[in-house]
Amino acid sequence: xxxxxxxxxxxxxxxxxxxxxxxxxxxxxxxxRSLEENHAGIAARVLDDSGRLRRFVNVYVNDDDVRFEQxxxxxxxxxxGVSIIPAVAGG
Numbered sequence: 001x002x003x004x005x006x007x008x009x010x011x012x013x014x015x016x017x018x019x020x021x022x023x024x025x026x027x028x029x030x031x032x033r034s035l036e037e038n039h040a041g042i043a044a045r046v047l048d049d050s051g052r053l054r055r056f057v058n059v060y061v062n063d064d065d066v067r068f069e070q071x072x073x074x075x076x077x078x079x080x081g082v083s084i085i086p087a088v089a090g091g
Contacts, residue, residue, distance in 0.1 A: 001024065001025060001026050001076055001077060001078040001080075002022055002023075002024055002078055002079070003022070003023055003024075003025070003031055003076050003078070003079070003080045003081065003082050004020050004021075004022060004023075004079075004080075004081050004082070005020065005021050005022070005023050005031065005035060005081075005082045005083075005084065006019065006020055006081065006082065006083045006084065007019055007020065007021060007042075007084060008084055008085060008086055010086060011042055011045055011084065011086075014039040014040070014041050014042040014045070015039050015042070021035070021038070021039065023035045023038070023082070025076055026075065026076060027070075027072065027073050027074060027075055027076060028059065028061060028066055028071070028072050028073070028074045028076055028082070029072040029073065030076070031076050031082055032046060032047065032072070045057075046059070046084060051072075052071075052072070053066070053067070053071065053072065056086060056087040057084060057085070057086055057087065058084075058085045058086075058087060059082065059083065059084055059085070060081075060082070060083040060085070061074050061075075061076055061080055061081075061082055062080055062081055
């Protein structure tokens with residue numbers, strides 16, 4: 001399954017400045033592995049040391065927040081859009 005991953009500005013150093021890249025995988029975990037294979041270092045910014053999604057990174061498959069779906073096992077159908085969005089805080 002081929003998906004398009006939208007990369008936030010802060011992570012574009014891993015994608016050569018590209019705002020969108022293609023990745024492969026039937027689940028979000030597969031897509032993140034594919035991203036790491038092609039853009040080394042990006043997975044460590046999305047996943048913590050135990051391999052779970054970092055607390056302050058939101059990931060959407062199409063318009064669905066994966067935290068309310070199946071997490072890393074959320075299906076990524078062919079043509080889906082995956083968005084990685086760092087949480088913003090401050091005042």
